Amino acid sequence: MKIVRTLAWVLLASIFGASAGAELLALADYSQQFRESPNRAPSAQFPLGTDDLGRDRFSRLLYGSRVSLFLAAAAAALATLIAAAVGATGGYLGGVWEKTAMSGTDLVLSLPWLFLLLAARAALPLNAPPLASMSITFFLLGLLGWAAGARVVRAATRAVKESEYVLQARASGCGPFRIIVAHVLPNLKPVLIAQFWLSIPTFILSEANLGLLGLGVSEPMPSLGTMLREMESVSRIASYPWIVAPALLLLLVVSCFQVVLRGEQRPL
Amino acid sequence: MKFRGVLVNGLTALLVTCSALLGQGELRFCLRSEPRTLNPLLTADESSEAVRYLTAGVLIRMNRLTQVLEPELVKFWKVSEAGRTVQFELREGLRFSDGTPFSAEDVAFTMRALMDPQLRSPVGDSFRSAQGVPEVTVTGPRSLSVRFPSAVAGVERLFDQVAMLSSRSPLKEKAVLGPFLIGEHKPGVHIRLDRNPHYWKHDEQGRRLPYLDSIYLEIQQNREIEFTKFQRGQVHLINALDAEQFQRLSRESPGITHDSGPSLDSEMIWFNQAPSAPIPQFRKDWFRSRNFRRAVSAAIRREDLCRMVYLGFAQPAAAPFSAANRLWHNPALRPHEFETKAALRLLALDGFRLENGVLKDSAGNRVEFSLVTNAGNKAREKIAAMVQADLAQIGIRLNVVALDFPSLIERISRSFSYDACLLGLTNVDLDPNGQMNVWLSSAANHQWNPGQKTPATSWETEIDRLMYAQSSELNQKKRKASFDQVQRIIWEEAPMIYLVHKNALSAVARTVINARTTALRPQTYWNAERLRVSVAAQGGAR
C-alpha cells in the first residue's frame, strides 16, 4: 500500500509539475491555430491531436489543467475550510449558534446562486483578463460549495462532542475554540477529506457547465472543464476517441488524491 | 403452404402499396423548444411559428420553393389606390376545423384582433405605421378590402403570417383553417397535430389533403438526441442540421441529407457607436472610423470561417441578404477581400501604427477591445476565436467574452456597455420592409447606434432616405435599385461587418414522400399537406 501511495504522490507531483511548467513542455502555443490541420489524430507533431480550430490538444491540456487543477484545488480547500468552521462551531456550541448555522446552510443549499455568479461576472470589466474572471468563478464556487459538507460535519461534531476526551478537555479548562481546533476537527477528517475530494472534480465540471452561461474561461484560454465539454457528444467521442484525455487526466488526479488522502487518514 | 405464403406476401405488398398511395401515417420531428404561445396572433419564436405554419389558414401564402406569393384562402387579391388598398375575394365553401363556415366577417374579426394595441402582436405591429392602422371593410360574404393609411410596397406578403380566426366558433383560436389542428399538447414533451377533416385543399386526383393522419412534434432541445433519434428512425426529418452532423449523415446514408445552399441567416460583427455608451472616448473614435471598420473586415479570413466552423457548408457574406433571397440579393457586392496589408494601409490613414506587433492609435493607446457574443453557441464561439487570431495578425488584441443571452441583450440594447458584438441575424421576412427597424437611424434595432433623433452620419441619412423611398415605391425595379443602394452603403461603410451565410442543411428520411427542401423556413415541411410517410417503414424512418 505504501508503494501505491508513493506512486500516487509521484503522479500527482508530475501532473501538477507538468501543468506548472507548461511553457517548457508544450509543443506549441495553446492558442496557435494550425488552420490546415483541424481535428487531426495524434501524431508526433500533435501528441493528442488537434481541435476544431487546429490547436494542439496536448498544449491546451497542459495549460488547461494548470488553470483548472490549481484553482479547483484552492476552491475545494476553501469550501472544506468553511464547512469545517460552520459545521464544527454550530455542532459544538449548539443552541442558537447551531440553529443559525444550520438555517444559513439550508439557505445556501436552496438559493439559485447562479445569479450571484452572473452578477459577479457583470461587475467585472469586459476587458478583464480571462484568468481573473475564472479565478473569481472558482472563488465563488468555493465560497458557496461548503453547505452539504457543513451539515455532515455538524452531525459528526455532535457525536464527538459527547466523547470522553472532549469532556476531559472541557474539565481541564480548555476553551471552545481550542477544543474545536485541537480535539474536534482532527476527528472529523473522514468527512472533511470526502468534502475536499468531491469538490475538485465537481468544481471543474461546474466550471464547464457555467461556460454555457459565459461564466467559464474565455477564448483562447483552455480549461479542463471546457475540454471536458467536448465529450458531451457521444458520436464525437466515436470519431475522435482521443478527446477523452482530459477526463482520464481528471480521473487520475482524483484517484491519486484519494490514495494520498486515505493514507493521511489511516494513522488516526 | 407455399401458395398461402405467396398469397400472404402478395396481400401484404398490396396493403403497403395502397397505404403508401392513400398516405396514412404519422410524420415525426423535433421542435427545439417549447412553443412560447399557441395563440397564432402572438407567434414570435421558431417553435410557435412551426405550429402556426402547420395549423393556420392564411389568405396568401408565399411558396417557399419559388418565393412567389400564391392565393391560399382567397381566389385572388388586387392591390389598388397606388398600394393603399388590398381587395380580397375568398374561396367558396371553406370551413374551420370544427365545421364553422369561413367568411369575410372572420377576416375582419381577425384583423381587428390583430390590431388591438393591447395584444402586442409582432405581426400586428408590422401592419401598423405612424399614420395609423389599416381599415377593414367587408363588401360581401366573401369579399372585403383592407385599406392602409399610406401606401406600403409589398404589403400583401404580410398576410402570409396572419392566421385566420373564427368569429363564431366556440373553440376560438383552436378552430383552424390549416391542414392540421392541435390534437394533444403535453407541455415540454410533445404536441400532436391531427388531420383537419375540413381542410379545403384537394390533390390532382380530387383526394382531400393532407395525406398525413397526424404530425408528432417532440420537444427536444438536445440536438445530439434529435440526431440519434433520426438515425434510429424515431423522427423523420431534421430541419436545420449542423455541419458536422450533416457531413456524418451524408457519409453514412447518402441521399437523405439536403444542402439547399446559403440560408437567409447571417453572422456579423458590429461596433458600438452609441454616443451614450460608457466606453472610453478613444475607442468610440476608432469605432466611428470607416477605415477602422473596413480594416477589421479586411483582416478577417471569411474563407477560413466557412471551411473550419461550417466545414465548407457556408458562404462568405457581403451584405444582409444572401443569394437565398432571390429578389433582393445584390450580386454586385463581393465579400471584403482578406488582405492584411490593405488593412494596415487603411489603419495608417487614421494614424494607427504597428509597433513590435502591437497596434497603437495616434495618441499611443494600444488597440484592444472586447467582443461579446452569446454563450453556448459553439459555432459563434469558434468564429470569435478565429477572428481573435486574425486580428492579432494586425496587432489588435481582442478579448472574447461569451455572455448568457439576457446579459448580452441588456448590454447591447440598454446599458450599451460593450465594444463590439458578434451575433447572427435570422431573416424571416424576405422583403426589406421587414428590416425597417434595423436600417432606419431612429429605430431600436439599429444596433450600432439605435434610436437616433437625427442621423449621426451622412450615409445614415442616405440609408433613411432610400429605405423610406423603397417602402412606398410600387415599381419593383425602382424598389430594388433603392435597396441595392442601401446594401452598397452598408458594404462600403461597414457598420455591420457581415461574415458568413451558413447553408440550409436538412435531413429527410427516405420514407417521407413528396419532400422538397428549400433554404427558407420551414425548410423541410413547407408542403406538409402533401407529405406522406410510407406506412411500410413507419418503424424505421430511414
Add this chain to the structure above:
Amino acid sequence: MTFRVVVHHLCLLLFTLLICGLLGATLVRYAPGFGAEERDLDARYSAESRTAFRLEREREERIVPFYVQHLFGLLHGEFGRSRIFDQPVRELLADRLPVTMRAVSLGLLTAWSASLLLALPGVSRRRAWCDMAPSVLAGTLLSVPAALLGLAFFLMEWPAWAALTLVVFPRIFRYVRNLLEQSAAAPAVLQARAAGLREGRILLLYVILPVLPELLAVAGVSAGQAFSAAIPLEALCGVAGVGSLAWQAALGRDLPLLINVTMMVALIVLAANAIAEIAVTAVHRRAA
C-alpha cells in the same frame, strides 16, 4: 416532546422558506439581464410594444411588493404566470414535478443502496480491491460530465433516473465509505470480532449504528444534491422535468417561475434536512 420537536422544525422550516423566497427573488432581480428579453431584438415589434413590455417588467422590479403579492397569491393557490411559457406556473409545475420527483426518488434510492452495498465490503473485509474498485468507480463517475452520462443512457435506452443515480452515487459513496471506515476502526468493533459475533451483527450494531446520525445528515443533504444534479442533467438531455424548467427560467429571467422553483427546491431541501434532524434527535435520545 417529539410533537414539540416537530412543531419547532416546522416553524423554522417555514421561516427559512420565506427568507429563501425573498433572497432568491432578490438574486434574480439584481442579476444582469433582468428585464431584457429576446423580443427586444425582434425587429417586427413597434416602439409602443417595446415600451409596454418594459413597463410590464418594471412592475416586477420592486421586489418586496412583488414578493408580498406573490405570497398572498400562494395563500390562494395562485402561483403566478410564467413569462417565457405564458402558462400558469401551477400547471407547469404539476406537469413537470412528477417526472423529476420520480427520477430523484429512484436515483437516490439506488444510489444509497449502491453506496452501502459497495462501502460495507470494503470496511468489513479490509481487502484493498474491495475498497479500491468502488472508489475508482466513484472517481470515474465524478470525472465524467453529467450530460455525457445522460446522453449515454439515452443511447442505451436506459431510464433517466439511472443516469441520476450515477451522478449522485459518488457524492454519497464518498461520505458513507469514510464514515463507515472510521466507525469500523473503533476498538469496540475489534472487541466484537474477538467475541465471535457474526459479521452482519457487527456491521449493523458496531459499524453503522454509531455513525447513524452522520449518515442521516448525509441522507438529508443528498436529497438536495440529487435535485441540484437533476437540473443540468435534465437541461442538457432535454428531459421535461423541473430541472429543465428551472434552467430555462434562469436563462429567461422568468421571475414568477424562478421564485416558485426556488421555494420548491428549498422546501424539499429543508424538509429532507428537517426529517433527518428529527431522526437524529430520536437516535440520540434512544442512545441516551
